[in-house]
Amino acid sequence: MKLLRRVLPAATATVLVVALLxxxxxxxxxxxxxxxxxxxxxxxxxxxxxxxxxGIVYVAEYDDNNVTVITASNNxxxxxxxxxxxxxxxxxxxxxxxxYVADSADNNVTILYGxxxxxxxNVSVGSDPVAVAIDSTTGxxxxxxxxxxxxxxxxxxxxxxxxxxxxxxAPAGVAVDSQTHMxxxxxxDDNNVTIxxxxxxxxxxxxxxxxxxDAIAVNPGNGLVYVAEQADNNVTIxxxxxxxxxxxxxxxxxxxxxxxxxxYGTVYVANYLGNTTxxxxxxxxxxxxxxVGQEPDGVAVDSxxxxxxxxxxxxxxxxxxxxxxxxxxxxxxxxxxxxxxxxTTPTSSTTTTSSSSSSGIPEFPAQIPLAALATAVVxxxxxxxxxxxxGAHDG
Numbered sequence: 001m002k003l004l005r006r007v008l009p010a011a012t013a014t015v016l017v018v019a020l021l022x023x024x025x026x027x028x029x030x031x032x033x034x035x036x037x038x039x040x041x042x043x044x045x046x047x048x049x050x051x052x053x054x055g056i057v058y059v060a061e062y063d064d065n066n067v068t069v070i071t072a073s074n075n076x077x078x079x080x081x082x083x084x085x086x087x088x089x090x091x092x093x094x095x096x097x098x099x100y101v102a103d104s105a106d107n108n109v110t111i112l113y114g115x116x117x118x119x120x121x122n123v124s125v126g127s128d129p130v131a132v133a134i135d136s137t138t139g140x141x142x143x144x145x146x147x148x149x150x151x152x153x154x155x156x157x158x159x160x161x162x163x164x165x166x167x168x169x170a171p172a173g174v175a176v177d178s179q180t181h182m183x184x185x186x187x188x189d190d191n192n193v194t195i196x197x198x199x200x201x202x203x204x205x206x207x208x209x210x211x212x213x214d215a216i217a218v219n220p221g222n223g224l225v226y227v228a229e230q231a232d233n234n235v236t237i238x239x240x241x242x243x244x245x246x247x248x249x250x251x252x253x254x255x256x257x258x259x260x261x262x263x264y265g266t267v268y269v270a271n272y273l274g275n276t277t278x279x280x281x282x283x284x285x286x287x288x289x290x291x292v293g294q295e296p297d298g299v300a301v302d303s304x305x306x307x308x309x310x311x312x313x314x315x316x317x318x319x320x321x322x323x324x325x326x327x328x329x330x331x332x333x334x335x336x337x338x339x340x341x342x343x344t345t346p347t348s349s350t351t352t353t354s355s356s357s358s359s360g361i362p363e364f365p366a367q368i369p370l371a372a373l374a375t376a377v378v379x380x381x382x383x384x385x386x387x388x389x390x391g392a393h394d395g
Contacts, residue, residue: 037075037320038293041068045311045318046297047090047131049099051114052304052326058114059298059311059318060087060101067101069117070309072302075320081117083110089131093139093156100141100154102129109143109152111159121159125152131171131215135198136178142198144171144185151185151194153201165201167194173216173258177223177240184225184240186213193227193238207243209236215258219265219282226267226280228255235269237284249286251278259299261306263326268308270296277310277321292319 042061045068049058055072061080065087068080084103091100092114099114107127111120126145129152133142139156149169153162168187171194175184181198191213195205210229213236218225223240233253237246252271255278259268265282272295279288293312296319301308306323 039070039075039077039318039320041070041077041311041316041318042066042080043316044313045316046088046313047102048298048300048309048311048318049090049092050300050302050309051092051094051097052302053094054115055302055304056114057300057302057309057318058090058092058099059309060090062086062088062104062313065103067099067117070318072305072307081112083112084108084122089129089144091132091134091141093134093136093141095136095139096156098156100132100134100143102132102143104128104130104146107145109141109154123152123154123159123161125154125161126150126164131174133174133176133183135176135181135183138178138181138198140198142174142176142183144174146170146172146188149187151183151196163201165196165203167196167203168192168206172214173228175216175218175225177218177220179220180223180240182218182240184216184218186216186227188212188214188230191229193225195243205243207238207245209238209245210234210248214256217258217260217267219260219262221262221265222282224265224282226258226260228258228269230254230256230272233271235267235278235280235284247284249280249284251280251286252276252289256297257299257310259301259308261301261308261323262303263306264324266301266306266323268299268301268310268321270299270310272297272313275312277308277319279321290319290321292321293317 041059043063045059046062047060057070059068066080068077070077083101084106086105087101088104089102097114099112101110109123125143126148128147129143130146131144141154143152151165151167155162167185169189171185172188173186183196183198185194193207196203209227211231213227214230215228225238225240227236235249251269252274254273255269256272257270267280269278277290277292292310294314296310296312298311306325308321310319
């Protein structure tokens with residue numbers, strides 16, 4: 001910098017320094033992109049599930065004992081239907097269209113059809129069921145029971161109880177790799193992940209992670225497991241085969257839910273006390289932090305459109321974070337507004353806001369060349385003026 005000031009006149013040097021700093025700012029400053037759409041839903045939304053084929057989003061509402069249905073084509077809440085008491089976790093089997101809702105105060109899982117919302121069965125599970133995951137290959141359903149330190153297994157074909165498997169203390173999250181049939185359970189009071197063989201139902205490994213692991217997701221394409229640690233403000237990445245820790249990534253305050261885009265490996269982490277969602281690359285690089293509603297505690301990704309849906313518990317909203325469509329999908333999702341004789345239409349609204357980044361990903365590739373170009377223009381202009389000015393080449 002001293003060399004610049006000795007060679008250049010003060011005014012020109014100042015302009016150049018400002019241009020250089022601006023270019024650097026584009027590289028190092030985090031981008032807090034606003035989302036395009038906020039959908040009003042029922043009271044205290046919790047878990048979220050998406051059907052990428054029909055473009056339907058399901059939101060479990062803890063205080064209303066309801067599930068609200070959103071059409072992804074226009075991001076509008078179109079109806080809701082009743083389930084059990086205090087629903088938290090929710091999951092959809094995309095192979096047969098069955099929807100599973102963990103009713104935490106009923107110690108029950110409600111099974112419904114995801115198209116007409118008629119109830120198929122109610123299955124008793126352990127105490128305080130809070131999370132649900134499905135093996136899409138076998139159809140088996142796995143329910144994490146936080147109050148009884150157990151994992152309930154349900155046959156996805158017969159809708160019958162199969163077994164309870166003992167896991168660690170206060171299991172708060174569950175994920176299944178449908179290729180290996182391994183089930184990963186986040187034991188929030190043990191700072192541990194219990195790994196269960198989904199075929200034999202035998203626990204095979206315990207992996208130590210960070211403080212208060214509260215949510216978990218697995219990428220079946222590469223076997224990586226992502227654990228959101230609420231007290232550490234951290235996500236730990238674990239190799240699902242060797243069980244070795246690969247990386248620890250700092251995210252927002254109190255991460256409480258996590259989901260993966262299966263095509264690109266992008267990871268979405270809802271930060272409950274930060275009112276943000278952290279977006280990570282497959283390897284764990286923090287790409288962006290998106291502002292969402294208050295106390296986000298649920299997230300799911302539409303693999304067809306790439307959009308993420310974040311449920312915010314305190315202000316009863318779902319924030320839509322646009323993403324990149326899957327390689328075999330178009331950007332338009334064809335869906336028909338569902339109808340149900342037993343459902344009621346909620347009083348809901350959709351709010352559209354301006355956005356500096358429609359994808360929620362920092363626009364570094366566009367910004368960096370612009371900053372470099374601005375700097376180059378200043379340098380070239382100065383060089384030209386020096387060559388044309390009288391006495392510019394005098395020694």
